[in-house]
Amino acid sequence: MDYLVIKDEDLFLLTDVLGNISPESEKGLYTHDTRVLDTYVMTLNEKPLSLLHSSCEKGYISTIHLTNKEEVNDGAVKVRQESLEIKREQIVQKGVFYERVTLFNYARETLPVNIGLSFGSSFTDLFEARGVVRPARGRDLEPVWENGFVRLGYEGLDGVVRRIEVRCDAATKTEAGKFEISGVLTPDQPLVIDIAVRAMVGDEAGLTRSFSEALYALEHAHAEWLNNCMQVTTDNEVFNAMVERGLVDLRVLLTDLGYGSFPVAGIPWFAVPFGRDSIIASLQLLPFNPAIGKGTLRTLAHLQGHEVNAWRAEQPGKILHEMRRGEMANMKEVPYQRYYGSIDGTPLFLILAVEYFRLTNDLAFIEEILPNLKRAIAWLDEYADVDGDGFTEYHVEGSNGLSVQSWKDSYDSMIHVDGQLAESPMAVVEVQGYVYHAKMGLAELLPRLGEDELAARLGAEAEALKQHFNEVFWMPEKEYFALALDKDKKQVQITTSDPGHCLWSGIVDEEKVQPLVDCLMSDGLFSGWGVRTVSSEEAVYSPISYHNGSVWSHDNSLVLMGLAKQGAEEAVNRLSEALLKASLQFDYQRLPELFCGHDDSLGSIVRYPVACIPQAWAAGTPLVIAQAILGVDVDVARKVVRLSPTWPDFVNRIEVKHMPVENTVVSFAIDKREGLQLLESNGYNVELKQTEGIPQPL
Secondary structure: OOOEEEEEOOEEEEEOOOOOEOOOOOOEEEEOOEEEEOEEEEEEOOEOOEEEEEEOOOOOEEEEEEEOOOEEEOOEEEEOOOOEEEEEEEEEEOOEEEEEEEEEEOOOOOEEEEEEEEEEOOOEEHHHHOOOOOOOOOEEEEEEEEOOEEEEEEEOOOOOEEEEEEEOOOOOEEEOOEEEEEEEEEOOEOEEEEEEEEEEEOOEEOOOOOHHHHHHHHHHHHHHHHHHOOEEEEOOHHHHHHHHHHHHHHHHOEEEOOOOEEEOOEOOOEOOOEHHHHHHHHHHHOOOOHHHHHHHHHHHHHOOOOOOEHHHOEOOOOOOOEOOOOHHHHOOOOOOOOEOOOOOHHHHHHHHHHHHHHHHOOHHHHHHOHHHHHHHHHHHHHHHOOOOOOOOOEOOOOOOOOOOOOOOOOOOOOEOOOOOEOOOOEEEHHHHHHHHHHHHHHHHHHHHHOOHHHHHHHHHHHHHHHHHHHHHOEEOOOOEEOOEEOOOOOEEOOOEOOHHHHHHHOOOOHHHHHHHHHHHOOOOOEOOOOEEOEOOOOOOOOOOOOOOOOEEHHHHHHHHHHHHHOOOHHHHHHHHHHHHHHHOOOHHHOOOOEEOOOOHHHOOOOEOOOOOOOEHHHHOHHHHHHHHHHOEEEEOOOOEEEEOOOOOOOOOEEEEEEEEEOOEEEEEEEEOOOEEEEEEOOOOEEEEOOEOOEOOOO
C-alpha cells in the first residue's frame, strides 16, 4: 500500500507512508464525512525525512521509522545522513488523533534539532475532498492559538460548527498553522514529543488523554475483541494468520451509533453504515461473534425507511443503503444523508435476522424487531416487484443516486453479451435467491412468534418463486443462470459469478446444482486466485474492470458458502486454496475489496488501484473459508453441532474454541486422520460426518 490508514469508531486517519498529510492529496483526518485535518507535515531542520519502514498492520496504530537527510553548511557536512532515527507512532481513539514522535541520535555527538509540524484544515466534505466542486461553502472561524495549543474552526452552510484543537506541550514556537520544537539531542537520551488533535463536530467531541492511556485502551479493546470471538486454529500457521487478520480488520471497522456495534463498509471512503455491506459482513462474522449481527440489525432497524422519497430512493420498510453525515449530505448536495438505493439490502436484513436466530435462539430480540421485519416484508409485497411478474426488481428514474442497485453497482455491470447496456426494471439473479432465502427462513421462524398465517404465506411464495426462477432464469444452452432479466424480460446472458450466491440461498433446483458448480470452477470464471465477476470467455470481459472481470473477495465468500451448503467438496477446497494463495499477495495478508481478474499463470496478482483496504466483507472472507472447510451446521432446537469437513491440502487439523451456540459455547478439535475430540460441550452434541478413514468419537 502507498498509504497508511487507521480507524477507531467514526474517526479515521489516512496518511502517506511517511505519516504526513499533504493538502494536494485526498489524505487527511476524517470524521462525520469531513476532512478535519488536511495538512500535517513533519520536517527535521526544515528538511523532509526519508522512509526506513512503515506499517499499519494492527489497524489502530501506524508505526513509521524515518531518518534524516544530509545537512551541509558552507561546504561542510553539518549532520550526516542517517545519523538520526525518527519513530512516529500514530493512533486514533475516541475522537482524538494522537502522535508520539521519538528521536534517536546515533551520531555519537550532541546535535541541535528543530522539528517542524505544519498543520491546517479547510474542513472539506469527503465528497469535496475527492473532487466534487461545490457552488458555495460556509465560513472559516478565526484561529485561536497560544503556546502549544491551536484551535481551528469552520461553520458550514448546514449550521454545524466543525473544529479541531491541536496540542503539543513540547512546542517552543506556536503559530496558527505550525509548531516548532527546538532542542539538543544527545546520543544517550531520546527526545519524545507528544501531539494530540481533537476533532469536534457540533456537540460531539472526544476527550483528550495521554498517548500512553489512549494506546493502552486501544490495545485492551482489541485483545478483548479477539478473546470474545470464536477461535479457529489449524496446523497451518499461514491460514491461522489469515483468519486472525480478518478478525483484526473487522474490529477496526466496527462503529456504534448508539444501537450496538456494526461493521462499516470500509476505509478510507466508506466508513459509514452501509446496509448491504454491513449485513454481509455480519453474516460472515456471525458464528464468530453474533453480537455484531444483533448490533447491525438494531442499527438498520432504527434507520429503516418510513416514507416515499424519490430523491433518496426511500420507501416504507426499505433498508438503508448508505448514510452520510457531512455538510454536503446535510445540504442535499448529494442524496446520501440517508440513501436507500439498493435492491438487496432489505431481503439481506431479513436473512440476517433469520440466521442470527438460528444460531442464538434469541427470541426476545427477534420479537423486539418484529415490527421492522414486518415492514420489510411489506416492502417486498408492495414495492419490490415493480412490474408484477413475481420477481424483485430495481428501477431508477432520474439522475441522482445509483443507476444500478444490486451489488455490482457500476453503470455498465448490467450488460448484454453484445455490449449493449440492459435497462431497468431489472430483476437480478442473486436478489431472487436472497428473497427466497428470506421467505423460507421466515416461514420457519415466524410461528415461534405466533405469526402462523404470515409464515405459511411466505413459505408458499418462496416455493412459487423457486419454481418460477428456475424456469425463467435458466439458460439451457449454457447450463447456467442469466445475470438478470431486463425491462423487456430478456435474459442478460453473460456468464457471471452472481448465480453462485444462489447456491447459498437454496433456490437452485437439485439437477441444476452440478452444472452451476462446474461453470463456476471452469477456466472462464475461475482465475486460479478466485472466481471472476464475469467469465473471461465473454466479449465484455475486462480483467481490469471494476465489475466486469475482476475478482471480489466477498463475492467469492458467498460463492464459497453456497458450494459448502451444496456439499461440493472439491470446489470448496479449490476455491479455499486459491483465496489463501491470493492473500499472500497483499500486505499483512489482507484480502482487498477486489483485484484484477488476470489468470494465475502470471505468477502474481495485478492489483486494482482504488480498492478499499481494509473492507468489511473482504475482511470477513477468511472467516467464511474457515466455516466452509469445517462444514458447520448448528441445530439449536436439537442441541447439535454437525460438522462435514472438506480437508483442503493446506490443513489436516482444526481446533475450534468458544463457538457461540444459543447462550453457551462449544469447543472441539477435528483431525483428518484421528477424527473428533470434544473439548467443551455444555449440553450440546457435536457430530462429525462419517468419512472413510475418519473415526467417530466414542
